[in-house]
Amino acid sequence: xxxxxxxxxxxxxxxxxxxxxxxxxxxxxxxxxxxxxxxxxxxxxxxxxxxxxxxxxxxxxxxxxxxxxxxxxxxxxxxxxxxxxxxxxxxxxxxxxxxxxxxxxxxxxxxxxxxxxxxxxxxxxxxxxxxxxxxxxxxxxxxxxxxxxxxxxxxxxxxxxxxxxxxxxxxxxxxxxxxxxxxxxxxxxxxxxxxxxxxxxxxxxxxxxxxxxxxxxxxxxxxxxxxxxxxxxxxxxxxxxxxxxxxxxxxxxxxxxxxxxxxxxxxxxxxxxxxxxxxxxxxxxxxxxxxxxxxxxxxxxxxxxxxxxxxxx
Amino acid sequence: xxxxxxxxxxxxxxxxxxxxxxxxxxxxxxxxxxxxxxxxxxxxxxxxxxxxxxxxxxxxxxxxxxxxxxxxxxxxxxxxxxxxxxxxxxxxxxxxxxxxxxxxxxxxxxxxxxxxxxxxxxxxxxxxxxxxxxxxxxxxxxxxxxxxxxxxxxxxxxxxxxxxxxxxxxxxxxxxxxxxxxxxxxxxxxxxxxxxxxxxxxxxxxxxxxxxxxxxxxxxxxxxxxxxxxxxxxxxxxxxxxxxxxxxxxxxxxxxxxxxxxxxxxxxxxxxxxxxxxxxxxxxxxxxxxxxxxxxxxxxxxxxxxxxxxxxxxxxxxxxxxxxxxxxxxxxxxxxxxxxxxxxxxxxxxxxxxxxxxxxxxxxxxxxxxxxxxxxxxxxxxxxxxxxxxxxxxxxxxxxxxxxxxxxxxxxxxxxxxxxxxxxxxxxxxxxxxxxxxxxxxxxxxxxxxxxxxxxxxxxxxxxxxxxxxxxxxxxxxxxxxxxxxxxxxxxxxxxxxxxxxxxxxxxxxxxxxxxxxxxxxxxxxxxxxx
Numbered sequence: 001x002x003x004x005x006x007x008x009x010x011x012x013x014x015x016x017x018x019x020x021x022x023x024x025x026x027x028x029x030x031x032x033x034x035x036x037x038x039x040x041x042x043x044x045x046x047x048x049x050x051x052x053x054x055x056x057x058x059x060x061x062x063x064x065x066x067x068x069x070x071x072x073x074x075x076x077x078x079x080x081x082x083x084x085x086x087x088x089x090x091x092x093x094x095x096x097x098x099x100x101x102x103x104x105x106x107x108x109x110x111x112x113x114x115x116x117x118x119x120x121x122x123x124x125x126x127x128x129x130x131x132x133x134x135x136x137x138x139x140x141x142x143x144x145x146x147x148x149x150x151x152x153x154x155x156x157x158x159x160x161x162x163x164x165x166x167x168x169x170x171x172x173x174x175x176x177x178x179x180x181x182x183x184x185x186x187x188x189x190x191x192x193x194x195x196x197x198x199x200x201x202x203x204x205x206x207x208x209x210x211x212x213x214x215x216x217x218x219x220x221x222x223x224x225x226x227x228x229x230x231x232x233x234x235x236x237x238x239x240x241x242x243x244x245x246x247x248x249x250x251x252x253x254x255x256x257x258x259x260x261x262x263x264x265x266x267x268x269x270x271x272x273x274x275x276x277x278x279x280x281x282x283x284x285x286x287x288x289x290x291x292x293x294x295x296x297x298x299x300x301x302x303x304x305x306x307x308x309x310x311x312x313x
Numbered sequence: 314x315x316x317x318x319x320x321x322x323x324x325x326x327x328x329x330x331x332x333x334x335x336x337x338x339x340x341x342x343x344x345x346x347x348x349x350x351x352x353x354x355x356x357x358x359x360x361x362x363x364x365x366x367x368x369x370x371x372x373x374x375x376x377x378x379x380x381x382x383x384x385x386x387x388x389x390x391x392x393x394x395x396x397x398x399x400x401x402x403x404x405x406x407x408x409x410x411x412x413x414x415x416x417x418x419x420x421x422x423x424x425x426x427x428x429x430x431x432x433x434x435x436x437x438x439x440x441x442x443x444x445x446x447x448x449x450x451x452x453x454x455x456x457x458x459x460x461x462x463x464x465x466x467x468x469x470x471x472x473x474x475x476x477x478x479x480x481x482x483x484x485x486x487x488x489x490x491x492x493x494x495x496x497x498x499x500x501x502x503x504x505x506x507x508x509x510x511x512x513x514x515x516x517x518x519x520x521x522x523x524x525x526x527x528x529x530x531x532x533x534x535x536x537x538x539x540x541x542x543x544x545x546x547x548x549x550x551x552x553x554x555x556x557x558x559x560x561x562x563x564x565x566x567x568x569x570x571x572x573x574x575x576x577x578x579x580x581x582x583x584x585x586x587x588x589x590x591x592x593x594x595x596x597x598x599x600x601x602x603x604x605x606x607x608x609x610x611x612x613x614x615x616x617x618x619x620x621x622x623x624x625x626x627x628x629x630x631x632x633x634x635x636x637x638x639x640x641x642x643x644x645x646x647x648x649x650x651x652x653x654x655x656x657x658x659x660x661x662x663x664x665x666x667x668x669x670x671x672x673x674x675x676x677x678x679x680x681x682x683x684x685x686x687x688x689x690x691x692x693x694x695x696x697x698x699x700x701x702x703x704x705x706x707x708x709x710x711x712x713x714x715x716x717x718x719x720x721x722x723x724x725x726x727x728x729x730x731x732x733x734x735x736x737x738x739x740x741x742x743x744x745x746x747x748x749x750x751x752x753x754x755x756x757x758x759x760x761x762x763x764x765x766x767x768x769x770x771x772x773x774x775x776x777x778x779x780x781x782x783x784x785x786x787x788x789x790x791x792x793x794x795x796x797x798x799x800x801x802x803x804x805x806x807x808x809x810x811x812x813x814x815x816x817x818x819x820x821x822x823x824x825x826x827x828x829x830x831x832x833x834x835x836x837x838x839x840x841x842x843x844x
Contacts, residue, residue: 031719031723031726031727032719032720032723032726033725033726033729036725036726036729037356037725038356038357038362038363038365039363039364039365039725045729045731045769047436048729050494051362051494053494054494054495082356082357082515083515083516084496084498085515090515090516093514149557152558152561153561156561156565157561157564157565160565163565163567164558164561164562164564164565164567165553165558165561165562165567166551166562166567259554259555259558260555260557260558261558262551262553262555262558262562264514264516264517264518268516268517268554269516271554272354272516272552272554275554275692275720276354276356
């Protein structure tokens with residue numbers, strides 16, 4: 001197992017390098033110029049050129065890449081063109097809101113979706129099943145920002161139960177922290193609930209048709225242990241896989257959700273950086289997100305051995 | 314000892330609460346704190362290095378100016394007490410008010426101000442214009458600044474008082490000696506507020522606390538002149554890029570002020586009894602259509618005049634600003650509603666739009682149907698709308714328009730390219746400028762007609778430059794108005810730019826937060842009270 005993990009970790013190096021090259025080229029070949037954005041609308045060509053030179057953006061692309069990748073290999077993601085602060089520091093500053101949002105969304109989504117999926121499979125063809133699948137289709141079809149605005153309108157403006165926007169660190173207290181995550185987590189989690197609930201239902205239907213489930217029922221095993229202990233555990237591998245794949249969905253959703261709810265997380269950081277063409281931040285964040293995605297997939301692969309003893313690495 | 318669930322939960326709650334107790338810092342109460350959402354993010358804390366208005370908003374909180382423009386568009390002393398020109402008008406002597414201090418506690422000295430003027434003048438168009446006529450800027454005694462001119466320069470005080478970016482902010486000599494091409498990283502000013510760096514989160518929120526050492530003038534506040542009295546203890550500027558979220562936060566009372574509420578939301582905001590709408594700037598903004606003088610077809614005056622006759626300002630304004638309360642059509646070259654407004658050579662405005670006349674002018678220009686590249690900034694609503702309408706208007710008179718959509722960042726990069734449109738250049742782009750700087754032939758860099766040395770579009774006209782210089786040297790307002798008329802007469806012949814209207818973006822604020830000063834160029838937070 002350890003050898004497998006090491007092999008997988010080593011295999012991530014060329015993947016990350018490839019990501020680095022692609023990200024660098026995409027970011028630099030896209031139209032836009034940070035010097036022009038910094039200089040403002042009244043700036044002349046000469047002023048913009050002097051800012052570009054000061055930022056080192058007038059160097060050949062290969063030279064800029066060599067400097068950047070050299071720093072990255074030493075663990076330095078560079079400095080923001082706008083803030084002149086280390087990108088790693090900016091990412092760390094913004095990590096807490098994003099991690100908080102991701103965790104609350106995951107907990108909310110996985111809990112609700114697996115419950116709904118299991119219930120839908122258990123009562124397949126019933127009104128409950130159709131209702132759950134209706135929710136799933138809706139959740140998957142409505143964009144995150146539409147759900148977000150609707151939630152804000154109802155729960156923040158009309159009912160005044162929850163805040164519209166912003167984030168409070170967990171150090172400020174549990175409730176101030178949590179109350180600002182409720183609406184964003186629901187908005188972000190809806191699509192995730194839809195995805196996992198559908199997969200759970202499908203997988204559970206297959207497992208519930210297996211002989212050993214019939215045998216368990218014939219032996220008089222009660223419904224709850226039969227569903228949760230015998231069926232769900234055996235249906236877990238595809239569900240865990242989709243949870244892992246869904247992390248990419250979550251990352252994309254975080255960017256939109258943080259904008260709609262004004263959460264100062266990594267998603268907002270990268271959106272703002274794209275608008276200003278703050279290349280080091282864009283490159284750094286995408287590299288970090290890629291690394292997270294690779295590690296989540298590794299964790300998912302390893303988790304298979306716990307759910308299915310037949311899986312060996 | 315038995316561990317119970319209740320004990321465990323109590324312990325967990327204590328652990329969660331502990332950091333809050335430990336970290337608790339005295340923050341001003343809500344009624345002494347103003348929260349505002351402005352039009353964007355602060356790109357840098359050096360307001361001299363950039364012309365971005367958000368940097369000027371930061372600067373106006375933290376720094377002060379020697380002079381300030383008031384609501385009569387007149388330069389008034391701000392950090393300066395006594396001042397005056399010598400009889401030959403070649404020496405300007407200015408004495409700093411007593412007791413001015415930097416936020417680090419040290420005195421503001423003439424050496425600080427001399428270094429600040431020099432650095433600003435490298436970055437600013439008006440400053441450059443002034444310095445070309447300056448023989449020397451030097452300190453006299455600790456509180457006296459002396460500027461010696463090579464020739465009389467009637468708008469010296471106006472240049473240092475102006476509210477178009479970059480403002481002539483005063484900084485400590487230590488920062489002001491920084492290479493003007495490099496950003497300063499330290500924020501130490503002598504303005505009404507001090508930046509709270511511990512609470513500031515770049516990109517999300519910027520916190521400013523009242524400067525207890527600030528000594529405001531005794532006159533009432535007027536634009537950026539007069540007494541800058543801070544009536545609140547803290548100002549928090551939040552960067553909320555989503556317009557709908559900003560409005561929702563205002564409605565819920567989470568913020569007190571939104572600088573640029575979307576105009577779609579105006580009816581909804583007007584129905585809310587807790588919210589008021591007010592003009593952001595008395596002169597508003599002017600929409601500019603820039604035509605590239607370097608390449609056909611707009612290297613020909615007839616083709617530029619064709620655009621002038623084709624543009625229907627009413628269509629452009631209505632498409633974005635909807636309600637006539639928020640916009641007007643304007644034929645004045647130097648902004649409507651200012652002392653420089655006049656009606657010289659405005660047949661195109663009084664009798665236009667006239668597509669037939671425009672077609673005739675285009676034929677006379679010898680235009681042969683070559684593609685005309687129009688840069689469309691899709692990320693900014695009014696620019697996006699204007700580009701679409703303009704494309705249709707110009708196609709209607711015979712131009713072969715090719716719209717190139719991109720975000721604003723893409724436009725600001727491409728507009729700097731002087732190559733031909735088919736080699737990465739352009740023919741038309743759309744922008745805007747605040748009404749005050751548009752009203753001044755020197756403050757707005759885009760008014761220069763110095764060819765490739767000038768602003769994007771690079772218009773060139775010798776007579777226009779002579780008139781700009783004459784305007785600067787004019788001894789009084791009446792002379793400037795006369796020259797402005799001549800300038801407009803000439804401008805609407807050679808057409809350095811085409812305007813698509815003038816608008817006054819409303820701001821929205823909570824009714825219990827009063828004292829907002831509508832000023833061009835920045836949002837002042839002095840004079841604001843919260844109940």
